[in-house]
Amino acid sequence: MMPDAATPLFPLTTVLYPQGILNLQIFEVRYLDLMKKCLRDGTPFGVVSLLDGTEVRRPEEKVQLAKIGTLVKIDQHDFVTPTLMEISTIGTLRFKLQSATQEKNGLWVGEIQTLPADPVIEIPDHLQGAANALAELIESIDDKGISEQQRPFRKPYRLMDCGWVANRWCELLPLDKPTKLQLLALDNPLLRLELIDDTLQAQGLIGPQ
Known part of the structure; x- marks a missing residue:
């Protein structure tokens, strides 16, 4: 399977699974811009777990991302104020993170390889x-x-x-x-x-x- 195009990433301390629900409060400019773009274009973003570093950007902070993550789609959203957005997302496909770079505004972008959805197996x-x-x-x-x-x-x-x-x-x-x-x-x-x-x-x- 060939890697997908560069995908925006949202590093978090949590681990999200397919069909999982993740509610977020968005207030950083880089993520507000990302959510608006995802809503406009109907595109997903990737949730990936932080192995080192914090969720809020800090200068010169060492960040290490997990090599496995989950794509999410925005299910619900609400602009509480112009600088605060509440969203509810649903996990879709797992992905392998091949590489990641951080843009000037602090947003992480990764080359990912999506993984097949779990086959449906009846519980024994x-x-x-x-x-x-x-x-x-x-x-x-x-x-x-x-x-x-x-x-x-x-x-x-x-x-x-x-x-x-x-x-x-x-x-x-x-x-x-x-x-x-x-x-x-x-x-x-x-x-x-x-x-x-x-x-x-x-x-x-x-x-x-």
């Missing part, structure tokens, strides 16, 4: 506990009357799909960043869910199947 019986626990969590959110915009994930809830269930637990569990990145890099969603299932059992969140 021995991993059903992870899906059941996630369904119970969703039910508890429903009972609390939490609005769609405030929920950690959006419909449709694909509770029979290994990749979707694994990705939601990857976002919810208090895993360290290297572990989250390793799970994001896995091309096999069944293996990703198996590792998550082990973690859920180790933390006593589900019982052995």
Whole structure:
């Protein structure tokens, strides 16, 4: 697969997965300009995790970006003020970061290689506990009357799909960043869910199947 054209990057301390929801407050000029361009052209940008450095630009700061990230599309946006924008984004495809450069305004741009979407794999019986626990969590959110915009994930809830269930637990569990990145890099969603299932059992969140 050939690398994609240069893609604007948004370095963050978090790790985002496909179909994940990421809400951001945009106030830096470089990112306000980027969001306006993405909205105008209907183009995505890449969310990539910071291994070194901070989210707000600092002069002479050392920045190191992870080699795996997720493209996102803007789902909702609101200009709170002319210099403050609130957006809600949804993760789409994973990508490998081949190289990255920083422009004069501080915006990072990367040469990326997009990765195929996870194949849909039905959850096997021995991993059903992870899906059941996630369904119970969703039910508890429903009972609390939490609005769609405030929920950690959006419909449709694909509770029979290994990749979707694994990705939601990857976002919810208090895993360290290297572990989250390793799970994001896995091309096999069944293996990703198996590792998550082990973690859920180790933390006593589900019982052995």
